[in-house]
Amino acid sequence: MKKILALLLTLTMLMTVCVTGSADGQNENTYGAYKHVFIIGIDGAGTFFEKDYMTEFHRIFDNGAVKYGARTETKTDSGPNWTSILTGVSYFKHGAENGVVSGTQERVFKKYPSIFSVVHDAMPDAELASIVNWGAVNIGIVEDEIGVTEISIGPDDATVEAIVNYFNEGHSPALFFTQLDEVDAAGHGFGSSSAEYEKAMKEADERIGIIYDCLEENGLLEDGLFIVTADHGHKETGGHGRFSKLESYSTIAVAGKTVVSGGSMDNDVKLRDIAAISLYALGVEPTEWSFTARVPGNLFKDVSGQTRPYYRDIIDFICGGIMWIYTNLGHPLDEFF
Numbered sequence: 001m002k003k004i005l006a007l008l009l010t011l012t013m014l015m016t017v018c019v020t021g022s023a024d025g026q027n028e029n030t031y032g033a034y035k036h037v038f039i040i041g042i043d044g045a046g047t048f049f050e051k052d053y054m055t056e057f058h059r060i061f062d063n064g065a066v067k068y069g070a071r072t073e074t075k076t077d078s079g080p081n082w083t084s085i086l087t088g089v090s091y092f093k094h095g096a097e098n099g100v101v102s103g104t105q106e107r108v109f110k111k112y113p114s115i116f117s118v119v120h121d122a123m124p125d126a127e128l129a130s131i132v133n134w135g136a137v138n139i140g141i142v143e144d145e146i147g148v149t150e151i152s153i154g155p156d157d158a159t160v161e162a163i164v165n166y167f168n169e170g171h172s173p174a175l176f177f178t179q180l181d182e183v184d185a186a187g188h189g190f191g192s193s194s195a196e197y198e199k200a201m202k203e204a205d206e207r208i209g210i211i212y213d214c215l216e217e218n219g220l221l222e223d224g225l226f227i228v229t230a231d232h233g234h235k236e237t238g239g240h241g242r243f244s245k246l247e248s249y250s251t252i253a254v255a256g257k258t259v260v261s262g263g264s265m266d267n268d269v270k271l272r273d274i275a276a277i278s279l280y281a282l283g284v285e286p287t288e289w290s291f292t293a294r295v296p297g298n299l300f301k302d303v304s305g306q307t308r309p310y311y312r313d314i315i316d317f318i319c320g321g322i323m324w325i326y327t328n329l330g331h332p333l334d335e336f337f
Contacts, residue, residue: 032283044184046233
């Protein structure tokens, strides 16, 4: 009981800081330092990027910043998390279930624009692209009317081939996103403790390396920020959607010229923060009042962590606090979920 009361007191103090804090976490030498942001999403990979067999991942990010404890949204499915990653808005605000993003944009982008839309508004002539395996991203999250190159093609080898062709044709997007799907399929079919899942992760690792090398060969990384992430993980027996450690912890890895080498980011890191990181790198301000993403500390050189504006989304703050307490109690209910 004393431990719970102490955690509740800490949570109350945290809320006070989050609501009244004034740190802007901005530095003129890093804000807007990039011409390109590349977001590589590996569906269902969770924190498994840290495995030794992920040799391409470690090659790329040994001198970058990596957070293996980034929190997903409270619902650990693809729709909620890819939407939050690309809007900077919590699941409690956008409400984008898998079925929503698979069927319509009406509920998401009209109220909560994606970072593609925010970048387009700030830089109308900027090239934008989303090349994915899971076509729901281009159906329900990325807007159709703003000139984004949208390609939905699978399996993952075909997705990567389309990406390589796109860049080899000379395209130079300000913002690029891709989602590869086969790790998630292995997780559903066999579980994250299986040989099949490890094989899928190794193949994803190779694909990350192919994309990175293609960007380097085309001269896009000198002024490019390279990000790798996952929307959720998988239980050992397979599946996701709840809040066990394997489902609800993920990875954000960032490489670029102003990134702290060996940076681990700070403690309050959520997947939706990728939206804030991307806009900060391009020098674009978020426009949505419900935006609760932040740039973490120990990511960009000489930049303190931004204060998360929890007052914009109290429900998310409360539920996130409950999850934080649950985490610090050692996940006593994991075996039941």
